[in-house]
Amino acid sequence: MSEKPLSAKELLKHPAFSSNDWNLQPAKSGHATVASSRRGGPFPLWYEIHGAGPTKIVWIMGLGSPAEHWKRQTQYFGHENKNRYSSLVFDNRGIGKTASPTCLYKTTEMAQDVVDLLQILKWIDLAEPIKNLHVVGISLGGMIAQELALLIPGHISSLSVVSSSPRLARTAPSLDSWKKHITMLVPVGIDGELQRLSERLFSEEWLKKPDTENADPAQNFPLNQDRFAADELLSRQNTQVSFKGFMLQAIGAAMHYKSESQLAEIATSIGHSRIMVVHGEIDQFIPFHHFEFFKSGFGLEGIEYLVFPGCGHLPLWENEAEFNSALERLIHTTTGLTTRLWILDPDIHYEDLIGNVRMYQFNTLRHGYKSFYPGITTLVTGYQCANQEYDPLFLPPRRADVGALLEQTHQPDSLALYGGTRHDFGTRTNVTVSEQRFGKEEAFVQAVKFFRSWA
Numbered sequence: 001m002s003e004k005p006l007s008a009k010e011l012l013k014h015p016a017f018s019s020n021d022w023n024l025q026p027a028k029s030g031h032a033t034v035a036s037s038r039r040g041g042p043f044p045l046w047y048e049i050h051g052a053g054p055t056k057i058v059w060i061m062g063l064g065s066p067a068e069h070w071k072r073q074t075q076y077f078g079h080e081n082k083n084r085y086s087s088l089v090f091d092n093r094g095i096g097k098t099a100s101p102t103c104l105y106k107t108t109e110m111a112q113d114v115v116d117l118l119q120i121l122k123w124i125d126l127a128e129p130i131k132n133l134h135v136v137g138i139s140l141g142g143m144i145a146q147e148l149a150l151l152i153p154g155h156i157s158s159l160s161v162v163s164s165s166p167r168l169a170r171t172a173p174s175l176d177s178w179k180k181h182i183t184m185l186v187p188v189g190i191d192g193e194l195q196r197l198s199e200r201l202f203s204e205e206w207l208k209k210p211d212t213e214n215a216d217p218a219q220n221f222p223l224n225q226d227r228f229a230a231d232e233l234l235s236r237q238n239t240q241v242s243f244k245g246f247m248l249q250a251i252g253a254a255m256h257y258k259s260e261s262q263l264a265e266i267a268t269s270i271g272h273s274r275i276m277v278v279h280g281e282i283d284q285f286i287p288f289h290h291f292e293f294f295k296s297g298f299g300l301e302g303i304e305y306l307v308f309p310g311c312g313h314l315p316l317w318e319n320e321a322e323f324n325s326a327l328e329r330l331i332h333t334t335t336g337l338t339t340r341l342w343i344l345d346p347d348i349h350y351e352d353l354i355g356n357v358r359m360y361q362f363n364t365l366r367h368g369y370k371s372f373y374p375g376i377t378t379l380v381t382g383y384q385c386a387n388q389e390y391d392p393l394f395l396p397p398r399r400a401d402v403g404a405l406l407e408q409t410h411q412p413d414s415l416a417l418y419g420g421t422r423h424d425f426g427t428r429t430n431v432t433v434s435e436q437r438f439g440k441e442e443a444f445v446q447a448v449k450f451f452r453s454w455a
Contacts, residue, residue: 003208005198005225008190011233016211019219020227020234022071024079026050027086031097034116038109040101045113047090049121050078055335056123056132059089060114060148062139062163063253064246066096066239072317073136076324085331090117092144094245104248107140107256111147118155129154134331138162138316139286140249143256146266153269158334160327162278163313165290166258166297194229200284202228202312228317263297272302274334276326280311280318304330 011017026048035041048067057077059070067089068074078087093113094100118124123133133155137145142164149159198207207225214220221227258266267275275298279291295305306326308315315323 003222005195005207005223005229006221008194008229008233011221011226011230014221014226014230016214016219016221016227017230017234019214020231022075024050024071024074026078027052027082032117032120034113034120035101035109036116038112040103040105040109043093043099043101044097045090045093045099045117046097047088047117047121050074050087050089051082051085053082053084053086055085055134055331057085057087057134057136057331058114058118058123058148059087060135060137060141060144061089061092061095062137062141063249064095064241066091066235066241068235068238070316072320073324073327077328088117088121088123090114092141092249094248095241096239100242100245100248102244105252107143107252108147108151110144110252111151114144114148115151118152124152124155126152131155131157131334134158134160134327134334136160136162136327137164139164139313140253140256143253143258146256146258146263149266149270150262153266156270156274158274158276158330159266159270160276160278160330161294162315163280163283163286165256165286166263166293167256168254168286169290169293190233194232197232198225198228200312201314202318203280203282203310205310206312206318258297260297263294264299267298267303272299274330275302276304276306276330278306278308278315278323278326280313280315281307281309282311283313285313 006014027050029046029048031044031046033042034045035043046067059067059073061067061069070087070089074087074089077085091098092110093105115124118133119126129152131154133152135145135148135156135158137143137148137160139162142161143166145159145161145164146166149156202224207223207228209224211221211224211227213227221230277291277294277298279286279288281288291305291307294303304326308319308322311318
């Protein structure tokens with residue numbers, strides 16, 4: 001017979017209860033006034049920045065949940081690795097320390113709140129799009145992240161959509177799921193609420209496992225379910241969640257709709273290799289078939305689709321180590337990479353910023369890079385290209401040839417490209433040698449691909 005979870009009274013008296021308060025102190029926190037010129041605004045939005053590293057991560061929480069529910073990721077990225085990352089967490093409108101507008105709103109408005117906040121914090125400059133943000137959104141937060149990707153694609157270096165959906169299916173299982181969401185608002189007593197919520201968010205297998213969060217056994221509960229319930233009790237003590245605020249968020253989530261063409265636009269503008277979609281296989285909150293919707297819009301090529309078998313709605317907790325590792329891998333491979341392309345007729349200028357330090361520039365004629373490098377997506381005009389930058393040997397990329405040359409140089413940071421021509425990137429070549437007679441443009445495309453795998 002399986003062990004019964006502790007009651008709320010037993011949890012509050014348990015010696016492990018205090019271990020749920022991690023007391024993670026932010027490097028910076030406060031209220032930012034958002035929605036100043038929008039319906040329902042202005043209102044103060046509470047935010048915290050944990051860590052002071054150069055890599056910026058924006059964490060967007062889900063329905064009715066405060067910023068502190070990211071604490072496992074805040075601890076790892078914002079404290080254990082505080083010199084590498086700056087983690088921005090915040091209370092969405094209507095939750096915690098952030099005020100609630102009185103009007104109905106959509107996820108687009110919630111995403112615009114994030115844009116306002118990022119501008120106030122000077123994390124972005126809308127006049128100078130640079131891909132320097134890693135956006136992670138879970139559940140409703142994943143819906144907001146999709147809207148954010150449509151609003152500021154030029155600023156997003158990676159996009160991770162977790163336990164979410166581009167739209168809510170109008171099928172019988174989905175309608176049943178939403179009925180259960182609504183019944184969660186029906187009072188059943190605190191013990192009944194905690195039981196109901198834990199069953200909706202986690203797998204039964206995980207809930208019944210022993211709690212092993214702390215090295216000291218005295219600071220652990222009998223079950224993982226007890227750990228979650230205690231965490232929820234503590235959160236309710238510290239966080240205000242009004243019925244109005246919760247319902248307005250729920251309505252916004254229900255109205256969220258992103259078509260396949262909009263998802264395709266996100267994938268194209270952000271870059272397929274910069275996107276990860278994550279879902280628990282037995283998620284009851286947003287059932288797994290919603291995960292499949294992304295594939296028809298984002299496509300299959302380049303996107304990372306990560307499924308946690310036997311996991312519920314919260315892989316950020318149930319599979320914490322693997323979840324953090326997957327995020328860190330994506331962040332590492334995309335940090336500091338931008339793809340800005342200026343089109344003139346007939347000249348093309350491509351600029352790629354790697355590691356927020358090294359600038360790579362190149363001019364070419366006659367051909368665009370887009371067919372060779374699909375990640376280049378942002379097109380603007382008005383950039384002056386240098387004259388006399390012409391190479392008649394503009395041939396299709398030859399990965400093996402250029403890769404071999406790059407390996408021979410041993411100087412990937414700053415290399416001479418053709419004698420006397422300095423571009424701070426590329427490969428050392430000699431046009432008089434037949435084996436090296438391929439265009440500078442071709443070499444550059446391959447060099448960028450090399451640096452992406454190397455950075």
